[in-house]
Amino acid sequence: MYIDKIETRDLFLKKASMDDVYDMHVNIWSKDETAKHMLWQPTRNIEEAKIRMLKTIEYQKNNLAYLIYEKKTEKAIGFAGMNEIGYKVYKDCGIAIGPEYVGCGYGKQILKSLMDYCFKDLDANKIVCSCRRENKISKKLLLSCGLHYSHTLPKTDIRDGTDYLLDIYEISRVE
Numbered sequence: 493m494y495i496d497k498i499e500t501r502d503l504f505l506k507k508a509s510m511d512d513v514y515d516m517h518v519n520i521w522s523k524d525e526t527a528k529h530m531l532w533q534p535t536r537n538i539e540e541a542k543i544r545m546l547k548t549i550e551y552q553k554n555n556l557a558y559l560i561y562e563k564k565t566e567k568a569i570g571f572a573g574m575n576e577i578g579y580k581v582y583k584d585c586g587i588a589i590g591p592e593y594v595g596c597g598y599g600k601q602i603l604k605s606l607m608d609y610c611f612k613d614l615d616a617n618k619i620v621c622s623c624r625r626e627n628k629i630s631k632k633l634l635l636s637c638g639l640h641y642s643h644t645l646p647k648t649d650i651r652d653g654t655d656y657l658l659d660i661y662e663i664s665r666v667e
């Protein structure tokens with residue numbers, strides 16, 4: 493249904509495999525500093541990571557969603573994907589890489605490759621991404637990839653009941 497693998501200069505976006513459970517646990521899923529920007533709970537041990545990996549593999553079968561692999565280490569370091577939320581409108585369902593790998597330009601490679609795939613192969617008309625108001629790096633990533641601010645949604649974090657602002661950014665095919 494969707495392409496199995498996307499290649500960028502330094503990365504592969506590929507479907508998850510049980511072989512990568514340890515790397516995903518160590519590099520990203522167990523990291524509080526990554527989870528805080530999103531809506532998941534960090535994994536506390538490898539058993540929890542195995543359960544998460546089974547769910548991830550199942551989810552990725554029919555969705556535009558991948559793990560991120562760094563070419564030079566061949567390790568799984570993150571995840572990313574998009575959902576079709578309306579006719580030819582795609583929205584990110586979370587892009588994240590482990591703390592040791594941030595700030596190397598990987599986020600831009602991931603988002604640009606997904607945008608490219610959506611616009612060119614899936615004939616998308618619009619791409620929408622969101623980030624919490626305080627997530628400055630994510631905001632820079634979205635602006636850097638050509639998206640522009642659209643609107644803000646008030647949200648409540650289901651993990652602890654705190655309120656936050658979710659800023660929505662978008663880019664249309666004609667831009």
Ligand SMILES: CC(C)(COP(=O)(O)OP(=O)(O)OC[C@H]1O[C@@H](n2cnc3c(N)ncnc32)[C@H](O)[C@@H]1OP(=O)(O)O)[C@@H](O)C(=O)NCCC(=O)NCCS
Pocket residue numbers: 525526529530586587588589590593594595596597598599600601622623624627628629630632633636
């Ligand atoms: C958000 C995230 C995916 C960005 O990926 P990244 O590889 O770190 O970002 P890049 O290196 O591609 O840089 C993207 C932009 O952020 C800037 N940036 C990166 N790290 C930064 C830092 N520590 N401080 C300030 N700016 C920074 C870059 O300069 C670049 O902006 P520019 O093009 O204007 O120069 C990554 O940081 C991450 O996974 N964070 C944790 C999870 C998360 O917040 N996900 C997004 C919510 S959906």
